[in-house]
Amino acid sequence: MLNILAAAIVLMIPPTTKPINYDNLHWAICQVENGSPRALGGVPCWTQALWCEAVSLPYECSTDPQLNEAMTKCQFLRYADMLEREKVVPSIWLLAECWNKGFSGKLTKTDYGQRVENLYYDREAYLNRTQK
DSSP, rough: OHHHHHHHHHHHHHOOOOOHHHHHHHHHHHHHHHHOOTTTTTTTTTHHHHHHHHOOOOGGGGGOOOHHHHHHHHHHHHHHHHHHTOOOOOOOHHHHHHHHHGGGGTTTTTTHHHHHHHHHHHHHHHHHHTTO
């Protein structure tokens, strides 16, 4: 029963029709996370478990902003690949939920994914206006 409900939630999420801008996704998640760049995990807030699973460097390296951002974008790409292997079209909302709760928690709809998605599209609109 839970799998049917989870599948129904995925079907309710609109598919991404254009490529995801991972810079904007990173920025939006950083706004929601609101962590300290100097704290372990940096911004966005990596948990030690996720860092150790995804990155072969010590957790203390997560305080380096450039490394943190690069590893975060790599993790987004991993999540997108995992979703595609399950025949699910990656979306801003789904990638945000994966970041927040891990890949297995992606189908639990929370306001986290919605907040990230709203910020993502607000930033995209702002950048489009200022570049003209």
